[in-house]
Amino acid sequence: xxxVSQSPRYKVAKRGQDVALRCDPISGHVSLFWYQQALGQGPxxxxxxxxxxxxxxxxxxxxxxxxxxxxxxxxxxxxxxxxQEDSAVYLCASSLEARIGDTQYFGPGTRLTVL
Amino acid sequence: xxxxxQSPQSMFIQEGEDVSMNCTSSSIFNTWLWYKQDxxxxxxxxxxxxxxxxxxxxxxxxxxxxxxxxxxxLNISASIPSxxxxxxxxxxxxxxxxxxxxxxxxxLFVKA
Numbered sequence: 001x002x003x004v005s006q007s008p009r010y011k012v013a014k015r016g017q018d019v020a021l022r023c024d025p026i027s028g029h030v031s032l033f034w035y036q037q038a039l040g041q042g043p044x045x046x047x048x049x050x051x052x053x054x055x056x057x058x059x060x061x062x063x064x065x066x067x068x069x070x071x072x073x074x075x076x077x078x079x080x081x082x083x084q085e086d087s088a089v090y091l092c093a094s095s096l097e098a099r100i101g102d103t104q105y106f107g108p109g110t111r112l113t114v115l
Numbered sequence: 116x117x118x119x120x121q122s123p124q125s126m127f128i129q130e131g132e133d134v135s136m137n138c139t140s141s142s143i144f145n146t147w148l149w150y151k152q153d154x155x156x157x158x159x160x161x162x163x164x165x166x167x168x169x170x171x172x173x174x175x176x177x178x179x180x181x182x183x184x185x186x187x188x189l190n191i192s193a194s195i196p197s198x199x200x201x202x203x204x205x206x207x208x209x210x211x212x213x214x215x216x217x218x219x220x221x222x223l224f225v226k227a
Contacts, residue, residue: 031213041219041220042203042219044217045214045216059214091158101145106159108155108156108157109156109157
C-alpha cells in the first residue's frame, strides 16, 4: 500500500523485556515522527527525524527509549527494560517535506502491552 | 509544558444536528490542526490552519484559527453516523520546531 505501515500491530511484553517497533513511512517522505498515545489521551510527541538525522528527541520519556532511522527511510523505536507505564499505542507519522506544519500521515500504530 | 485544553470531552448527538468543539491554550500557537481518529487507526488530518483569523472549510467541516492565536474551533454541520470518532485538535507552538502538541480529544457519538 501507499500509506505508512507499522509492525507489529500488537506486542505483548513481560516487564523488563526489550522491544523494537518498526515504521515504514511513505516512500520519499523526508520527515518522520514518533508519538505515544496512552488510553483515552491524545498522541504525545516523542521524536522527530529529518532524513536520517534525529533533530528533536525532547519527548522521549527516559533513556530506555531509543529511535533510529539509519538510511532515512525505515525507522525503529526501541524500548529497553519495558515497564508497565510504557503500555500505550505507538504511532508513527511521515510528511513529504521538512517544513513545519506539513501534513503528517499516520500509521495505524503498534499497541504495546507490558505485563 | 505546553498544553491544549479541548472541550467537550464527549458529545452525544442526533443525526442531522450541528456540532461544535474547541481548543484553547495559554500560549501562542503558529499552526492549528484538526484530526479525526477511528478505532484501531491513526489520526487523519481534517483541516490545517496557518494564519490567525483564518476560517477554512472542508465539506461539512469548518474550522477557525483564533485571532489571539491561543484557540481554535471545529464545527461539523448536519452530522451523519460516519462522523462518529475521536476528534483531536493539535498545534505547533510559537518558537519554531516540529513538535506537535495534541489535545485530549472530543469523542463524538451520533445516533441515527
